Amino acid sequence: MTTQTLSPRTPGKPRSTMPREVVRRRRYGGHAWHPTLGTGLLPRVLTLLALALMAVVWLVPFGWGVDTSFKSEVDASASGADWIPKAGFTLDAYRTIFGQGNLPVWALNSIVIAVCVTALTVAVSAMAAYAFSRTLFRGRRVLFALIVASIMVPPQILIVPLFRQMLAMNLVDTYAAVILPQVVAPAMVFILKKFFDGIPRELEEAARIDGAGSFRVFWSVVMPLSRPILAAVAIFVFINTWNNFLWPFISTSDPQLMTLPVGLSTVKDSTGLQNAQQSAASILGSLPLLIIFMLFQRQIVKSVATTGLGGQ
Amino acid sequence: MASVSTPARQAAAGSRRPAATDRPRSAGRTGWLFATPFLVFFTLFLVVPLGIGLWMSFTDSSLTGHGDSTFVGLDNYTEAFGDSQVWETLGNTVWFTVLSTVPLVIISLVMALLVYTGMPGQWLWRLSFFASHLLPVAVVFQIWNMLYQPDRGMLNAVLKAVGIDGIGWLTDEKYAMWSIALVTLWWTVGFNFLLYLAALQAIPDHLYEAAALDGAGAWRRLWSITLPQLRRTTALIAVLQVMASLKVFDQIYLLTKGGPNGSTRPILEYIYDTGFTNYRLGYASAVSYVFFGVIIILSLAQLKIFSRRED
Numbered sequence: 001m002t003t004q005t006l007s008p009r010t011p012g013k014p015r016s017t018m019p020r021e022v023v024r025r026r027r028y029g030g031h032a033w034h035p036t037l038g039t040g041l042l043p044r045v046l047t048l049l050a051l052a053l054m055a056v057v058w059l060v061p062f063g064w065g066v067d068t069s070f071k072s073e074v075d076a077s078a079s080g081a082d083w084i085p086k087a088g089f090t091l092d093a094y095r096t097i098f099g100q101g102n103l104p105v106w107a108l109n110s111i112v113i114a115v116c117v118t119a120l121t122v123a124v125s126a127m128a129a130y131a132f133s134r135t136l137f138r139g140r141r142v143l144f145a146l147i148v149a150s151i152m153v154p155p156q157i158l159i160v161p162l163f164r165q166m167l168a169m170n171l172v173d174t175y176a177a178v179i180l181p182q183v184v185a186p187a188m189v190f191i192l193k194k195f196f197d198g199i200p201r202e203l204e205e206a207a208r209i210d211g212a213g214s215f216r217v218f219w220s221v222v223m224p225l226s227r228p229i230l231a232a233v234a235i236f237v238f239i240n241t242w243n244n245f246l247w248p249f250i251s252t253s254d255p256q257l258m259t260l261p262v263g264l265s266t267v268k269d270s271t272g273l274q275n276a277q278q279s280a281a282s283i284l285g286s287l288p289l290l291i292i293f294m295l296f297q298r299q300i301v302k303s304v305a306t307t308g309l310g311g312q
Numbered sequence: 313m314a315s316v317s318t319p320a321r322q323a324a325a326g327s328r329r330p331a332a333t334d335r336p337r338s339a340g341r342t343g344w345l346f347a348t349p350f351l352v353f354f355t356l357f358l359v360v361p362l363g364i365g366l367w368m369s370f371t372d373s374s375l376t377g378h379g380d381s382t383f384v385g386l387d388n389y390t391e392a393f394g395d396s397q398v399w400e401t402l403g404n405t406v407w408f409t410v411l412s413t414v415p416l417v418i419i420s421l422v423m424a425l426l427v428y429t430g431m432p433g434q435w436l437w438r439l440s441f442f443a444s445h446l447l448p449v450a451v452v453f454q455i456w457n458m459l460y461q462p463d464r465g466m467l468n469a470v471l472k473a474v475g476i477d478g479i480g481w482l483t484d485e486k487y488a489m490w491s492i493a494l495v496t497l498w499w500t501v502g503f504n505f506l507l508y509l510a511a512l513q514a515i516p517d518h519l520y521e522a523a524a525l526d527g528a529g530a531w532r533r534l535w536s537i538t539l540p541q542l543r544r545t546t547a548l549i550a551v552l553q554v555m556a557s558l559k560v561f562d563q564i565y566l567l568t569k570g571g572p573n574g575s576t577r578p579i580l581e582y583i584y585d586t587g588f589t590n591y592r593l594g595y596a597s598a599v600s601y602v603f604f605g606v607i608i609i610l611s612l613a614q615l616k617i618f619s620r621r622e623d
Binding site: 034035036037040043044047048050051054055058059061062064065068077078079080081123124125127128130131132134135136137138140143147150152153154155156157158160161162164165180181183184186189214218239242243245246260261264265275278279281282285286289290293294297301304 | 458507
């Protein structure tokens with residue numbers, strides 16, 4: 001099933017970089033014909049309505065969280081669905097959170113950890129994927145089968161043994177304990193190998209004839225060709241690491257080492273039911289990824305397509 | 313980015329042959345050199361803990377016992393197979409997988425089909441459907457815990473406004489698992505949506521044009537072109553989704569702690585409780601391995617079903 005995921009449907013036909021809508025308008029002389037809709041007005045109106053309805057349903061919970069974060073604690077705990085609080089909107093919740101002072105530390109930890117994990121994972125997985133795609137070393141078939149099989153291991157069952165290992169290695173409550181185990185991403189090796197398999201060897205041959213060594217070929221020929229897939233892998237890994245809860249929660253107890261999701265969950269524990277404050281903390285904890293997504297939306301959507309996961 | 317992706321994509325079509333390589337001798341050493349960094353991580357943080365876990369599953373190892381544990385053979389496994397809690401929580405896990413996978417596949421497909429029509433506001437639609445995927449679980453918990461409050465929550469207030477009695481979203485055994493599945497749908501549908509959207513964009517226009525020339529209407533094109541062309545993607549999404557749903561833990565642990573009355577407790581929570589609350593690490597490891605076995609069997613069965621259907 002996954003063996004052909006990278007091949008486009010129309011081999012040899014270069015994909016147009018022009019937006020599809022533009023292409024169509026031109027082709028149909030001003031009539032915006034759409035493959036799934038046709039030219040009718042009614043289907044368009046209905047589609048738009050359905051989209052708007054679903055978007056509202058999906059945004060309401062999020063909006064409610066934002067709304068609550070700007071309420072006073074009394075209004076935030078009041079019953080019902082009042083979007084406009086009786087006592088008016090206030091920034092109190094945000095003031096309290098910034099007053100507690102741990103938020104910048106958690107944010108910094110999250111950034112350091114997510115960046116380190118992402119950089120290490122991409123580097124290590126890309127090199128391994130290249131080895132599996134291009135070289136014949138002894139045992140590669142068995143190893144690759146093992147790696148693919150390990151995708152099925154639920155990470156939760158590794159937690160206890162991993163924690164013991166960290167104790168034995170004397171790493172508990174260090175960045176290394178949080179970062180190193182997260183670098184193992186067999187699924188990413190699999191995705192990258194599939195992509196490398198599709199890069200024509202002729203390019204590498206040419207570089208070799210010019211006297212480039214293996215590492216040089218990898219770095220100057222293969223890496224630049226693989227930028228979209230590397231971006232996709234980096235995005236997946238970054239999102240997962242940023243939001244990872246269980247491992248950072250278990251491997252650190254030092255508040256100075258907590259990541260945002262872990263830190264935020266301790267706010268919840270220590271203060272009881274404080275909806276406005278928790279909502280404000282949640283908003284702040286979600287903002288970095290949301291901003292990144294808004295800025296790079298097109299690239300992210302395109303990256304998912306390049307992994308080949310969506311291709312067929 | 314687009315200009316970079318084009319040659320590589322073309323290439324993907326051209327050379328799909330099994331890895332055959334040119335210089336076997338030196339390549340052997342280079343291969344190991346390139347693979348070693350990953351293999352070190354893989355061994356240290358996946359193979360070794362898996363091995364330790366497997367060993368622990370044959371011992372009476374406990375959290376309090378400072379490592380001195382005795383070998384008990386298959387005792388833990390015999391106990392696990394006779395433990396009604398194991399089967400009950402495994403049942404919950406499978407029930408959650410069914411409840412979450414079906415809507416997560418269908419609704420993500422509907423979303424992608426709607427967005428693919430190219431209606432104005434693409435940026436907004438994609439943001440609306442994908443943004444929740446970016447939230448950490450603690451935030452998802454915070455938002456839905458507020459919405460689900462039985463007496464003060466927004467959902468029940470809305471129900472009351474239309475004349476329906478409020479329900480105990482997370483406190484009623486009848487509804488708790490459905491509520492959890494609803495949260496999960498809201499939280500994770502965005503990823504499947506993006507996969508479908510990418511797949512839709514890869515369907516060549518000429519198929520539709522040919523069908524339109526033959527007089528096929530919009531519904532006809534949907535049933536005869538779009539859906540069949542998406543079959544592979546659907547298979548992939550279903551497999552990935554089942555694997556992800558079987559591993560459910562975080563949102564249930566935060567929202568209901570497995571309650572009410574154990575009705576939402578997934579097997580991973582049972583493992584966690586046995587290990588960390590009751591300190592029985594050996595037994596928890598054995599249950600982990602039973603569960604791992606179930607995952608492997610289900611995944612293989614699924615792969616088999618889907619690959620047969622494709623032929």
